[in-house]
Amino acid sequence: MTPTLPLRASVIGGLLLALGAAGAVAAPEKPECIAPAKPGGGFDITCKLAQSGLQESKLIGAPMRVTYMPGGIGAVAYNAIVAQRPADPNALVAFSSGSLLNLAIGKFGQYTASDVRWVASVGTDYGVIAVRADSPLKTLKDLVAALQKDPASVAFGAGGTVGSQDWMKTALVARLAGVNHQGMRYVAFEGGGEAFTALLGGHVQVYSGDVGELAPQIEAGKVHVLAVLADERLPGRLGTLPTAKEQGFELSWPIVRGFYVGPKVSDADYQWWVQTFDKLTADPGFAKLREQRELQPFTKSGAALDAYVKEAVARYAALAREFDLVK
Amino acid sequence: MDTLNYLLQGFGVAFTPLNLALAFAGAFIGTIVGLLPGLGPINGVAILMPIAFAMGLPPESALILLAAVYMGCEYGGRISSILINVPGDAGAIMTAIDGYPMARKGLAGVALSISAWSSFVGGVVATIGLVLFAPLLANWALAFGPAEYFALMVFAIACLGGMVSDRPVKTLLAVLIGLSLACVGVDSNSGVYRFTFNDVHLADGVQFIVVVIGFFSISEILLMLEESSIGQSIIKTTGRKLFNRQEMKETNPSTLASSIGGFFIGVLPGAGATISSAIAYMVTKRVYDKDGSFGKGDIRGVSAPEAANNASATGSFVPMLCLGVPGSGTTTVMMGALALYNITPGPMLFQNQPEIVWGLIASLFVGNVVLLVLNIPLVGFFAKMLTVPNATLVPGIAAASAVGVYSVHATTFDLVLSVAFGVLGYLLRKLQFPMSSLILGFALGDMIEQNLRRALSLSNGEVGILWHSPVSLTLWIGAVAMLVGPPLLRRLRRGRAALAVG
Numbered sequence: 142m143t144p145t146l147p148l149r150a151s152v153i154g155g156l157l158l159a160l161g162a163a164g165a166v167a168a169p170e171k172p173e174c175i176a177p178a179k180p181g182g183g184f185d186i187t188c189k190l191a192q193s194g195l196q197e198s199k200l201i202g203a204p205m206r207v208t209y210m211p212g213g214i215g216a217v218a219y220n221a222i223v224a225q226r227p228a229d230p231n232a233l234v235a236f237s238s239g240s241l242l243n244l245a246i247g248k249f250g251q252y253t254a255s256d257v258r259w260v261a262s263v264g265t266d267y268g269v270i271a272v273r274a275d276s277p278l279k280t281l282k283d284l285v286a287a288l289q290k291d292p293a294s295v296a297f298g299a300g301g302t303v304g305s306q307d308w309m310k311t312a313l314v315a316r317l318a319g320v321n322h323q324g325m326r327y328v329a330f331e332g333g334g335e336a337f338t339a340l341l342g343g344h345v346q347v348y349s350g351d352v353g354e355l356a357p358q359i360e361a362g363k364v365h366v367l368a369v370l371a372d373e374r375l376p377g378r379l380g381t382l383p384t385a386k387e388q389g390f391e392l393s394w395p396i397v398r399g400f401y402v403g404p405k406v407s408d409a410d411y412q413w414w415v416q417t418f419d420k421l422t423a424d425p426g427f428a429k430l431r432e433q434r435e436l437q438p439f440t441k442s443g444a445a446l447d448a449y450v451k452e453a454v455a456r457y458a459a460l461a462r463e464f465d466l467v468k
Numbered sequence: 469m470d471t472l473n474y475l476l477q478g479f480g481v482a483f484t485p486l487n488l489a490l491a492f493a494g495a496f497i498g499t500i501v502g503l504l505p506g507l508g509p510i511n512g513v514a515i516l517m518p519i520a521f522a523m524g525l526p527p528e529s530a531l532i533l534l535a536a537v538y539m540g541c542e543y544g545g546r547i548s549s550i551l552i553n554v555p556g557d558a559g560a561i562m563t564a565i566d567g568y569p570m571a572r573k574g575l576a577g578v579a580l581s582i583s584a585w586s587s588f589v590g591g592v593v594a595t596i597g598l599v600l601f602a603p604l605l606a607n608w609a610l611a612f613g614p615a616e617y618f619a620l621m622v623f624a625i626a627c628l629g630g631m632v633s634d635r636p637v638k639t640l641l642a643v644l645i646g647l648s649l650a651c652v653g654v655d656s657n658s659g660v661y662r663f664t665f666n667d668v669h670l671a672d673g674v675q676f677i678v679v680v681i682g683f684f685s686i687s688e689i690l691l692m693l694e695e696s697s698i699g700q701s702i703i704k705t706t707g708r709k710l711f712n713r714q715e716m717k718e719t720n721p722s723t724l725a726s727s728i729g730g731f732f733i734g735v736l737p738g739a740g741a742t743i744s745s746a747i748a749y750m751v752t753k754r755v756y757d758k759d760g761s762f763g764k765g766d767i768r769g770v771s772a773p774e775a776a777n778n779a780s781a782t783g784s785f786v787p788m789l790c791l792g793v794p795g796s797g798t799t800t801v802m803m804g805a806l807a808l809y810n811i812t813p814g815p816m817l818f819q820n821q822p823e824i825v826w827g828l829i830a831s832l833f834v835g836n837v838v839l840l841v842l843n844i845p846l847v848g849f850f851a852k853m854l855t856v857p858n859a860t861l862v863p864g865i866a867a868a869s870a871v872g873v874y875s876v877h878a879t880t881f882d883l884v885l886s887v888a889f890g891v892l893g894y895l896l897r898k899l900q901f902p903m904s905s906l907i908l909g910f911a912l913g914d915m916i917e918q919n920l921r922r923a924l925s926l927s928n929g930e931v932g933i934l935w936h937s938p939v940s941l942t943l944w945i946g947a948v949a950m951l952v953g954p955p956l957l958r959r960l961r962r963g964r965a966a967l968a969v970g
Contacts, residue, residue, distance in 0.1 A: 175878075179797075180514045181804040189808075207518075210878040213654070213671030217877060220668050248661070250668050296926050304659030328614065328922045329656035331738070334793040334800070338737055341791065344613030344926065357792055357812035433810060466659065 168413070169231040172205040174400070176235050177218035179211045183266075183351070186434050187235040187398045190263055194427045200417050205233075214305075215240035216249045223256050227403040230410035233260065238396045239306045241450060245457035246304060246466055254454045258411050259446045261418035262399030264436030268310045268370035269352040270385075273340055274363060281314075281368040281388045284347065288318035288325070296326040298345030300333035304466045307336075310349045310370060310394050312464050317390050322464055340364070351396055352379060353435030370394035375437060397439050397453075399446065415443040475599060478826030481528055482834045490525070490533040491831055495838045498540015503548050503850075505685045505865060506677060506872015508557035509541035509781070509798040517805045527809040528824045532831040534805055535785075538798050539591060539835045542741065542778045543843055546583045550770070551576060551853045554685045554865060558676065559741030559777030561684070562749040565904055566762060566769030573765050576851045577709035582767055583774040584843035585711065586723045590775035591836035593727035594734065594782035599829060603818075605735050605783075606790035614922035615933045617738050619940035619947075621916040624743060626947035627750035628908060635900065642901045646909025649674050650917070657921045669881040676742075677876050678886045679910050683903050685869040686890020689862050691897065696858040709847045711767070719771040722752045730776030734783025738919075740796045741777040742911050748776030754954055782832060788813050789825055 172195075174188035188207045195201045210218040218234050226232055234257075244254055272278050278287060287295055292315070299307035308329070312322040330336035333350050340348040341363060348355075348364070352371075356379060358364050368385040369375060372393050375382065385392040402414060421427050422440045431438070441449050461467045481487060494516075501512035513534050520530040545560030550567035563583065570579040597605070612620075628643070652663045653673025664670035726748035733744035752772040753762045762769045784795030792814025794800035803813055811821065818825050853861070873886045893903060920934075927933035935941050 179800075180510070181794075181800040185804065186807075208878055209875075211672065212877055212879075213668050216668035216671050217879060221879060248668075248671065250666065293928055302654055302656035302659045308659070326925055326928065328925050330922070331656075331918070335737055338610060338787065338791065338793050339613055342610035342613055357814050357816075361792070361815045363815065434807075 168201045168203070168417075169410070170203060171231045172201055172203060172233065173231050174205055174207045174233050174235065175210050175218050175222075176207055177210050177212065177215040177240070180209055183237060183239075183354075183396075183398065184215070184235045185209070186436075187237070187263065187400075190430060190434050190436070191233065191235075191400065191421075194263075194421050194424070194430050195417070197426055197430070198421055198424050200421055213248060214243045216243060219244070219249050219252060219257070222401075222403045223252055228405035228407075229403055230406050230414075233400045233402060233414065235398065235400055237398050238453065239301075241397075241453050242306055242309070242457045242461075245454045246461050254451050257401040257404055258406055259443075259450050260400045260402055260411070260414045261422070261442035262397050262439050262446055262449075263418070263422060264398055264431045264434075265439035266351040266353040266396040266398070266436055267375070268306070268394030268396065269348075269350055269355055269382075270310065270314060270367045270370070271340075271348045271350070271355060271359075271364045272346060272367060273343065274365050276346065276365060278346070278367060279365070280383070281385055281390055284314065284367055285318040285390070288315060288320050292318075292320040292324040293326055295347055296328060296345045297347045297349055298328045298330055298336040298339045299349040300330055300336045302329045303327060304461070304464075305329075306394070306396065307349045309460065309464070310392075311347075313392055313394070317392060337364075352382070356435050368392070371437075377432070395439065397449075398436065399441075412443075418442050471599060474822055474826045475830060477823065478828075478830030479833075481823055481827030482532065482830035487529050487532050487827070487831065488834065490529055491536045491835050491838055492842075494533045494536025495540045495543075495835055495842055498537040498542075499544035499547075499839070499842065500540075501537065502541030502544025502560075503556045504868040504872070505548055505554045505556055506681050506869045507875070508545070508677075508872075509538045510801055511872070511875055512537045512541050513798050513801045513805070517801065517808075520805070521808050527806065527811055528827040530805060530809070531802070531824060531828050532835075534802050535828055535831055536835040536838070538781060538802070539778070539832065539839060542591075542781045543584065543587050543839050545777070546587070546770075546774050547580065547850050547853075550579045550583065551850065552688065552861070552865065554688050554869075555680060557741075558680060559745050559781070560773075561680065561742065561904060561907055562745045562773035563770055564684070565749065566764070566766050569763070569765030570767065570770060571854065575708075575765065576854060577847050578711045578715065578767070579770050580847045580850060581709060581844055582711040582715060582719060583770050584840060584847070585716070586719065586726075586771035586775040587778045587843075588836050588840040589723050590727040590730055590778035591782055591839075592833065593724070593775075594731040594779035595829065595832040595836065597728075597731045597779075598782060598785060598832070602786050602790055605732075605786045608732070609735050609737060609787050609791065609793075609795075611937070611939050612736050612738065613937075614919045614926060615935075616937060616940045616943070617736075617919040618916065618923055618934060619943035620733075620736075620739060620743075621912055621919065623943045623947040623950065624747050624750075624908075624912055625916070626950040627747055627754060628905070628912075635902070638899070638901045639905045642896070642903070642906040643909035645896075646679075646906040646911075647913035649679060650910050650913035656918065657925065667881075669877070669879060673914075674885070674910075675876050675882065676911065678873055678882050679889060680907060681869045681873050682886040682889025683893035683896075683906060685865060686887055687893030687897055687903070689866055689869075690890060690894040692858050692862050696862075709851070710844070715767050719768050722748075722756060722768045722772045723775045726752065726772040726775040727779045730779035731783040733776075734780030735786045735795065737784075737787050737793055737795050738915070740784065741780045743915075744780035745773035745777040746908055746911075749773040751950070754950060778836075785828070785832075789817060789828075790815060792817075 176184040176188040178184040297311040301307035315325045545556035548556040549560040549564035553568040555561045730744040787795040788799045
């Protein structure tokens with residue numbers, strides 16, 4: 142990069158000094174966060190979190206743009222980055238466990254998890270199984286018992302298609318009850334909002350989604366949470382919600398959110414991003430921003446994240462085979 | 469009289485100089501964004517949202533600005549529909565059917581002004597509905613499950629019957645092309661990719677905007693180019709810019725009915741401006757078209773869909789404010805804006821932050837007045853668009869369309885796809901296939917299929933669920949009435965006339 146103004150050079154010089162270990166690599170000139178969805182969803186939130194975090198902590202000089210590239214829960218963006226912009230150090234792309242699941246099922250086209258460079262995760266949400274406040278089902282045990290008695294007595298509603306994360310959670314609940322996933326009733330809606338409306342209207346009995354997006358409705362007392370799919374209770378005000386584990390069920394479903402860059406981004410640029418996110422996630426101000434977006438801590442970067450992603454993809458692939466999603 | 473007090477408080481918020489200025493600015497920007505083909509309210513709101521936040525506007529002011537943009541887009545969309553036969557946004561597709569012929573007849577000013585007026589009526593009627601019945605209507609939205617949505621779509625299709633009369637085979641073929649385009653993409657009930665040819669770009673199906681831009685905008689450009697090569701026909705505008713009292717009287721009943729109907733459909737999170745304006749147009753045509761004047765520049769065919777799409781946009785605030793569920797794509801983005809301020813829309817909002825809710829509602833009134841005041845004098849200005857030579861107009865439309873398409877996925881794939889649709893659309897239009905039927909087939913096809921399959925997976929395949937609830941039963945009866953009513957009435961009338969003669 143070639144700074145044109147002396148002022149700019151000194152600013153970047155200062156930044157370099159602050160970075161220390163980063164060596165001779167400077168911040169990307171035109172940082173861009175690609176949210177592989179329409180505005181307003183989880184990917185958008187992930188990008189906005191990075192945008193405001195990096196800006197407030199002054200870890201990057203130039204403001205970060207957020208752009209949108211929806212399609213196939215990240216498939217379009219994945220293909221665009223690998224095929225068209227593999228060496229662009231400016232382009233950071235948001236991913237979630239949902240992207241990893243589709244990657245595992247082979248819905249990302251010809252590409253695999255080794256085709257990009259995983260930078261850092263910034264937080265996680267957890268799956269939630271909820272019913273309407275006046276439902277006769279009070280605990281996850283009730284739901285499992287109802288399914289065992291008659292799998293067709295319960296209709297699940299969610300915003301994802303069959304084979305999506307939301308569906309996986311319900312299939313796992315069915316598995317707990319010893320019920321075949323093909324015997325359960327699952328209704329796929331167009332997004333969590335419509336599914337939630339159907340729950341309130343009594344058209345479906347059980348809602349499968351993410352606890353973060355449901356938090357306002359939980360607080361308004363509209364829904365009753367049967368189980369949060371986390372290993373431990375969540376911190377803060379969501380701590381009153383029971384986990385599946387404490388009810389005796391081995392069922393956990395984190396939805397990790399983070400970023401990757403193209404496969405041909407130089408080691409130096411990649412390390413710059415990794416270290417920048419390490420600094421960001423260590424910042425107490427960032428914890429507040431993350432909390433505002435209803436995300437829980439989940440901090441991994443560089444090699445650790447890469448290992449996690451590959452392990453998750455393998456785990457999802459195994460689940461997909463078990464549930465006949467892939468042959 | 470709590471409501472009135474709150475509303476007065478709301479006007480207090482809306483009438484502060486800053487908020488009033490924002491409503492003006494938003495209304496103006498919205499009209500322009502709405503006018504540009506391809507850019508709709510979602511783009512307008514998404515672009516302004518970070519700016520509003522960065523300017524440090526308080527939440528109610530930001531919301532007022534965004535709501536004004538939203539309303540403005542619904543007003544603006546009609547302008548390009550009427551003048552150049554290219555819908556400015558999805559809600560304005562039906563407006564072109566009669567609006568463009570009106571402009572060809574030299575009545576562009578009248579079409580623009582009557583549609584501004586009916587947009588205003590739609591917006592105001594819906595805002596009154598919002599004030600009086602918002603909490604009740606939330607229950608109406610909840611009553612709609614998959615089976616009820618399916619019945620609503622059947623009703624819409626039954627109304628479509630009214631469009632078949634001219635060229636039945638071509639209309640049906642156009643609908644079928646639309647239906648088959650709707651089949652592309654992931655099938656949510658099985659997770660299988662259909663007709664995607666292993667291309668990730670088709671994973672989510674063909675985007676609505678790509679279809680609209682292709683079949684309307686690009687094909688119109690091709691028609692214009694053809695026209696220019698054989699000499700551009702100049703459309704004259706008559707001196708009259710404003711509709712007269714006779715025309716207003718003629719449109720009043722259908723405008724009012726469309727406003728109310730549009731509002732109710734807008735409240736449903738699963739249906740929106742496209743569906744409501746289509747139903748409004750087709751019902752109006754069914755009821756009033758006695759001499760085949762619809763489609764050839766009937767003023768009621770312009771006012772009805774415009775009233776409905778504005779009412780529906782306002783209606784989509786109901787689920788957002790009362791349930792915390794977005795009522796349309798645009799309100800999804802607006803909820804994102806509220807999240808920036810740490811405000812979560814939902815049942816608690818009315819109690820916890822009444823100044824925001826009522827400030828917003830009051831600003832909807834203010835915004836509609838501003839838009840009417842802004843749009844009527846501008847009629848002459850917009851009508852000048854007709855005198856712009858094609859050499860200038862066509863690149864403009866092309867650029868705006870390309871931006872609109874590209875902004876959805878940020879991939880060139882969609883651009884290529886929309887051009888391909890444009891060429892197909894050009895050929896189809898040459899063969900006199902109605903494009904609006906194709907679009908409706910596309911929009912309705914997707915929803916019909918999704919909702920039918922949802923309903924059937926709810927009932928484990930038992931078909932009875934489709935007409936079990938009172939709501940769906942009513943809609944089925946309405947659909948039957950739409951199909952057999954008009955011909956029956958005609959026969960009755962003829963019979964009576966024969967009797968009188970005899």
